[in-house]
Amino acid sequence: MKGLFGVVSLLIALAIVGLVAVKQLRAVGRVSATTSDVNADAAPGTPPDATVREHSQRLQDKVRSDVVKALEQGARKDEAEK
Numbered sequence: 001m002k003g004l005f006g007v008v009s010l011l012i013a014l015a016i017v018g019l020v021a022v023k024q025l026r027a028v029g030r031v032s033a034t035t036s037d038v039n040a041d042a043a044p045g046t047p048p049d050a051t052v053r054e055h056s057q058r059l060q061d062k063v064r065s066d067v068v069k070a071l072e073q074g075a076r077k078d079e080a081e082k
Contacts, residue, residue, distance in 0.1 A: 050058075
């Protein structure tokens, strides 16, 4: 009897985790690694026929410049407080 309750509890916990996972996946949407999907999400200025490698490089450059901009803005804020 004790083993049966353990199995039933495990199945209930698994069902709850599964429902939460499905809900999260629906909220985020399906992720696809096709080239057309990558080009659809491309940054402005990216040619529509850009390869995944080119898109990745542009994205890395954008993130790098955004981080530098944020650090410079923080440094200016610190200098203004002195």
